[in-house]
Each structure stands twice: as structure tokens, then as C-alpha cells.
Amino acid sequence: MSSIAAVPDSARRVDARGPDQRGNLRSPATAAALLVGVETAALLAIAVVYIVKTLTGHPHDVGAALSTAGIAIASAALFAVLSRALMAHRLWSRSPVVVVQIVLLPVGFSLTFQAGRPAYGAPILLAALGVLYLLATPDGRAAFRATGR
Numbered sequence: 001m002s003s004i005a006a007v008p009d010s011a012r013r014v015d016a017r018g019p020d021q022r023g024n025l026r027s028p029a030t031a032a033a034l035l036v037g038v039e040t041a042a043l044l045a046i047a048v049v050y051i052v053k054t055l056t057g058h059p060h061d062v063g064a065a066l067s068t069a070g071i072a073i074a075s076a077a078l079f080a081v082l083s084r085a086l087m088a089h090r091l092w093s094r095s096p097v098v099v100v101q102i103v104l105l106p107v108g109f110s111l112t113f114q115a116g117r118p119a120y121g122a123p124i125l126l127a128a129l130g131v132l133y134l135l136a137t138p139d140g141r142a143a144f145r146a147t148g149r
Contacts, residue, residue, distance in 0.1 A: 028140035032131045033086035036079055036097060039127055043076035089143045094135060104128040 050069035059065040082100070085093030105128050111121025134140050 027143055028134040028137045029086055029089055029143040032097070032134035032140065033083045035127050035131045035134070036083040036086060040076050040079040040083055042123070043072045043079060047072035047076065091144050094144050097131065098135060101128040101131045 047069045050065055050072065053059065054062060054065040054069070079100075082093055082097050086097060104124055108121045108123075108125030108128055112118045112125055113121070115121070
């Protein structure tokens with residue numbers, strides 16, 4: 001008599017990506033997801049700074065400062081969802097991430113070169129270029145083709 005209980009078919013499903021892509025830190029899509037996660041943390045830090053400075057200082061316009069913090073929090077939430085979807089190699093996540101990174105390119109460029117604030121603009125520019133590069137590599141594109149989700 002066997003002591004192994006019957007396992008339903010739904011529990012035996014194999015991930016279509018295979019074991020080598022799930023959690024593989026060498027995957028370009030996973031690296032892009034981690035970079036988007038760093039962008040998420042930066043947005044949250046910006047929101048915290050705005051909130052703290054608003055509460056402890058004397059801002060010119062409290063509403064504008066809190067609105068900016070709210071936009072940073074909402075953007076961080078979007079980036080967190082996209083980062084998690086990229087990590088899971090969800091097919092739908094690639095396009096919004098590419099669009100957001102393309103929008104960030106002129107922001108980073110203008111802060112770095114036109115406004116003379118490379119400490120703010122260079123990280124934005126480099127992260128956007130890094131994510132776009134990682135998602136454009138053949139392995140980065142293949143990670144999303146393999147899942148079909």
C-alpha cells in the first residue's frame with residue numbers, strides 16, 4: 001500500500017518558463033525588474049522628503065508640496081506593480097515599462113545637462129537607459145515570448 005496521496009492535476013502543472021528562468025538573477029528581464037524596483041524606492045524616498053519638509057518647514061505652497069508627494073507615491077505604486085510583473089515575466093508588463101522609461105529619458109537628460117543638476121538627472125537617465133537596454137536584449141525579449149502571458 002502506498003502512503004502517497006493522490007495529487008490533483010492542477011498541482012502538477014509545470015511553469016511554462018521552466019526552472020531556469022524563475023528567479024534567475026542573470027535574466028535581463030529580472031535585472032530590469034530590479035532596476036524598476038530601485039526607481040520605486042527612489043520615488044518613495046522623494047515622497048517622504050516632500051512630506052517631512054512640508055511638516056517640519058514652511059513651504060511656499062502646502063497643497064503643491066503634498067500633491068507632489070501624492071504623485072510620487074502613486075507613481076511608486078505603479079512602478080512596484082510593473083516591477084513585480086517584470087519579475088514574473090508577464091507579457092503585458094514590457095510595453096508600459098518601455099513607455100515610462102522613454103518618458104524618463106528627456107527628464108534625466110534635461111536635469112543632467114540643461115538644468116545643471118547631474119546628481120538628480122544622471123541616475124534617472126542611467127536607470128532608464130539600463131532598463132531599456134535590458135529589455136531590448138535577445139534574452140530579455142525571449143523571456144516574455146516564452147511565457148505567452
